[in-house]
Amino acid sequence: MTRQKSFKQTVRDRMEKTGESYTAARAQLLPESEPAPDSAAAPGTGAATIRDRVRGHKVAEATGRDYEGWFALLDAWGATSRTHTEIAAWLVDEQGVPGWWAQTVTVAYEQERGLRVPGQKKDGFAVSASKTVDVPVERLFAAFADPDLRARWLPVEAAERTAKPGKRFTADLPEDTRVAVTFQAKGEAKSSVGVEHTRVASAERAAEWKADWRTWLSDLKKVAEDQPA
Numbered sequence: 408m409t410r411q412k413s414f415k416q417t418v419r420d421r422m423e424k425t426g427e428s429y430t431a432a433r434a435q436l437l438p439e440s441e442p443a444p445d446s447a448a449a450p451g452t453g454a455a456t457i458r459d460r461v462r463g464h465k466v467a468e469a470t471g472r473d474y475e476g477w478f479a480l481l482d483a484w485g486a487t488s489r490t491h492t493e494i495a496a497w498l499v500d501e502q503g504v505p506g507w508w509a510q511t512v513t514v515a516y517e518q519e520r521g522l523r524v525p526g527q528k529k530d531g532f533a534v535s536a537s538k539t540v541d542v543p544v545e546r547l548f549a550a551f552a553d554p555d556l557r558a559r560w561l562p563v564e565a566a567e568r569t570a571k572p573g574k575r576f577t578a579d580l581p582e583d584t585r586v587a588v589t590f591q592a593k594g595e596a597k598s599s600v601g602v603e604h605t606r607v608a609s610a611e612r613a614a615e616w617k618a619d620w621r622t623w624l625s626d627l628k629k630v631a632e633d634q635p636a
Contacts, residue, residue: 441538453473456578466515469508477512478519531584531606532613536620537599539607542631544590544598550631551588551600560626582608584616600624 463473470477480502486494490512498509517523540547550556552570565578565586578589584606591599602620607613 408419419510456518457511458518461511461515461603466508466512470512474512474515474519480518481512481516485515487522491517491523531604532610533602533603533607534613534617534620535603536617536624537601537621538624538628539593539597539599540628540631541597542634543590543596545590546588547589547600548576550627550634556630556634560630561623580604581610600627 458474463475464627466477467473477498479543481494484498489497494516495506495509495513498504499506504512508636516522522529550560552567552572557565563581565580568577568579568585570576573590573592575590578588580584580586584604587603587605589601591601593599602615602624604616607616
């Protein structure tokens with residue numbers, strides 16, 4: 408089995424134990440494998456910087472320099488006055504850093520120099536949550552996609568953007584934020600849902616949304632499991 412296949416199986420094993428979505432489980436396991444440059448949680452939601460998640464010796468092995476080496480080079484180049492895209496492109500084009508690692512170094516540099524805080528993406532902050540529910544995946548999907556069912560557990564307006572039955576649901580939420588929801592069948596009468604809420608304006612607001620989603624998904628579980636088969 409290749410390294411990539413082995414890692415995917417490890418992710419799936421964690422999903423079975425925790426009920427997390429693939430994305431959430433993968434993010435928890437990445438410090439032992441590959442970096443996820445933009446996936447650190449916002450403060451108050453398990454905050455971690457890229458340097459916490461991806462150790463310097465891993466960066467050095469992959470790129471030839473550790474964080475301090477890259478930061479010094481970026482400072483000399485004047486990276487504090489550059490955009491995220493410009494920094495990452497310079498690392499790739501001028502320094503030969505592989506794209507994934509260029510993103511990792513760029514985000515770490517922005518965090519270190521106060522240009523970005525943990526959990527911050529290009530379009531704001533993001534939080535995630537997941538829940539395993541003892542219903543078929545079709546019923547779990549309906550709890551999001553059916554406006555009447557959704558209103559029973561979600562106390563905010565959600566304007567549907569896309570819906571792929573049993574797979575994915577996206578919607579616009581208040582405060583110009585957006586949610587992407589993925590579903591996974593875990594058997595004939597069990598399924599899991601993973602929520603990623605993006606475009607949040609601040610770390611503080613992200614922490615509040617995170618707490619809300621924990622409550623809402625618990626309410627969702629009750630509503631979905633109370634529905635007749």
